[in-house]
Amino acid sequence: MSHTLLSTSSVSKSFEGVCALRGVSFDLKAGEVHALVGENGAGKSTLIKIMTGAEQPDAGTLTVAGRDVPHMTPALARSLGIAAIYQQPSLFPHLTVAENLALALETGTVWRRVHWTARRNRALALLEEAGAAIGPERLASTLSMPEQQMVEIAKTVGAAAKIVIMDEPTSSLMDDEVDRLFNVIGMLRTQGAGIVYISHRLEEVFAVSDRITVLRDGETVATRDTRAIDRSELIQTMVGRALTAVFPKRPVAPGAVAIELRRLSNRALGIHDVSLSVRRGEVLGIAGLVGSGRTELAETLFGLVPADGGEMLLHGEPVRIESPSHAIRLGIGYVPEDRRQHGVVLDMAVASNASLASLDAVSSRGLIDRAAERLLAESYVERLRIKTPSVSTQVGALSGGNQQKVALARWLSIGPEILILDEPTQGVDVGAKAEIHALIQDLAERGIAIIMISSELPEVLGMSDRVAVMRAGTVSGVLSRTEATQDRIIALALERP
Template identity: 55%
Template sequence: MSAPLLELRQLAKSFGGARALRGVDFDLRAGEVHALLGENGAGKSTLIKIVTGAHQPDTGTITVGGTRVADLTPATARALGIACIYQQPALFPDLTVAENIALRLESGGTLRRLDWTTRTQRAQELLQRVGARIAPSAEVRQLSMPEQQLVEIACALGAGARIVIMDEPTASLTQTEQHLLFAVVRELRKSGVGVIYISHRLEEIFALADRVTVLRDGESVGTHAVTAMDEAGLIRLMVGREVKQLYPPSESAPGETVLALRAVGCTASGVRDVTLELRAGEILGLAGLVGAGRTELARVLFGLTPADAGEITLRGERVTLRSPQDAVARGIAYVPEDRRRHGVVLEMPIEENMTMAIHRRIFRGAWLRFAAERSLALEFIRDLAVKCSGPTAVGGSLSGGNQQKISLARWLATKPRLLILDEPTQGVDVGAKSEIHKIIRRLAKEGLAVLLISSDLPEVLGMCDRIGVMRGGKLCAILPGKSDPHAVMAAALGTAEKGAV
């Protein structure tokens, strides 16, 4: 067999005292999808950053196409055919798709400058190869996130990439977009490209990958053919113990009505005519396709885009929520989606990140405050299994999934009456996911009303007492918690009769 596309031997990397990688072996063959799996903080992104030349390893060797490479830089990595597709694509929003592709492909000076007809044609061809129905003349700012990802993949293909890396590419994709992406990945594999695929969703790994390498605490603990593994086996390798993915049972009888909406709408964000009730101790799920209006409704309830129609009642009192301050004052907490961009202050210590939403409430005296802040932070670090060197480490030193846990903790610390969670377990590993589920359950049992937005259908079905389904800005059905997944999907797609609202 020919040399592997990429071979890593005993790669190690520390940040200050923290050892992110300590002896990783990995190889990638032409025409395979090789999944990289591991808990939050296991070292996946660090490994990728080394392969793309963003970080230098402390020790270990990198071999690309049979040739040892020392001092890999982003430019040499690109020249060697290594491309990384990020979850947040890095395109120029004001330029067209064709302009972006041209910039990317011609900036290295390797390609002859082309005229615009040729550029547009080339963009068209590349977009077709990735199955994207996007006009080369479209401005990037008008494209959805997944469309931008496809443009990134088109750029990678155009640059002749042989090694394509995807770090949690599906985290914010709908099912349809996910299927499209999978088709593209399979095309890449067929054409001999090697794909490194990172995801916390095991079902994706089984659907897509040929082999899987598991990282634990910065070490590779094994590479296996996916067909030789099952879910429990992978989890055991990853966590080093059994994790049961059982959803904690509902134990609380719903209490008083916390939130009541009557024909609530917001013209600016397209939310229309939403009527629902949510009681203390209840977890109400919001299912629907991405863009169905779930996040928009959450933003209305948090006063970010105030309602301009209907009535909002909180514990029997009619209210107007014009700003997040209004919402917080009335006991509403909102953990937004896309916490990687909005969640964590990278320069700020973890403990301050966790308590910044409650600073006014953590007493007067500075010392008392420090003590309270510290003990609260330690509690959350333990409960959510945040992998960090301690409560004083800065937010930016955490892995992606651990940053998400921090922003979740921040809002949990406010002890709200109504907690709105937008995709709370996206990007967190299986162990932490079940911890977060337990915490949500516990909060409901303590009398919180929870609105849980999630695109993870098993999570919605497993966690929620009732499931509201949104479509086109409207609440189109409310189904009981133990519904059939097909019923939820049918309602979300609009192929079902109206449920009992």
């Protein structure tokens, strides 16, 4: 029988009166992958922050390798062989990938001699092991969310940790990249490491874990052998009610072409010759691997970095979008993948965030009507089941998935003519995922043209009328709903016909 690497016993934690964990007991054995699942705000991230010393528990004990650790700190955790990938990547933006890896892994004083070649080679080897095609010289600030996740994975590989904690490591990765991560996990497990694995993608939980612990409202409701529980029972345990997750896609008679791209290029972002069109009422899914240019295409359309070649037509009229505010005036909305950058304003209240893009709807004669703002926000809190003490709570204090819902509410409330969604259900739990899918379908039925970037193939296949697959900065193929299959999408993404 393998031994216990780490355990928590009756751990509780509150934040300003909000109880995040109450009496949680959890244990991790050598050579196992222990999945931690639960709805948004259930307390998963808080529990792992207690394991890594990023937060202190109010009550309860943490035991590592058989010894009580009354005061865990991040440095102590590291010396005890605990490595974590947090839900939000934590790279230093002004340093290169190699420097970030070195900072996380090298020991010694700042005055030590740095062997640049050795450092670079080590970074290359770790990135390769993690299955990431990322140059070690790239600045972290230029990496996309999924690329940052890959660097975080390389960090844990390099740390040769005994306890590896992964908080949604795959939230923006596609199947092929997830397979590579699973190889890394398999390797760590054979070396006798224990892995805590948090994910909202239940297929992955079933594919990778040995045991599953379910948290609900800060309490452990079950710990089961993965083989002894099935998907519907797991969902029922998580949400406390039965739920059928079927895609609500209904065919919509497509209207006029809302947006058309003719060989659109953006050299600065590595996008070239993208030709596409999206009709009113249509959902165009965009699939592709990390670094294929999906997010960069969205940023071009939204004017974050204006295009420098080709043509863009809105409702048949040629336009050149210079800035996000210009895009918004033209009726284009954008929910970005990295919600911390431009998705939500973390230190503003939920209500103000939700109404940021729809000030017209809540203001009369230039004054913001606070009561209307609250009402609007409350309706979205209810509809998307956003877990927040009130609409005046700062968004930064919400769990990751709930922040994503606020970002979405912001745009749903104005209903733009063209809506670009980058990983709209990333980090969102099963129940809320279904709500968001239903909302996307509603918007399409109201005649909005939707461009939906997603790494989750079931979502792309389930929600899209057509699927454009990107590879190396351009579109490598467009499939109709009937043509689109998992295999064909992956083949186009990899250009392996």
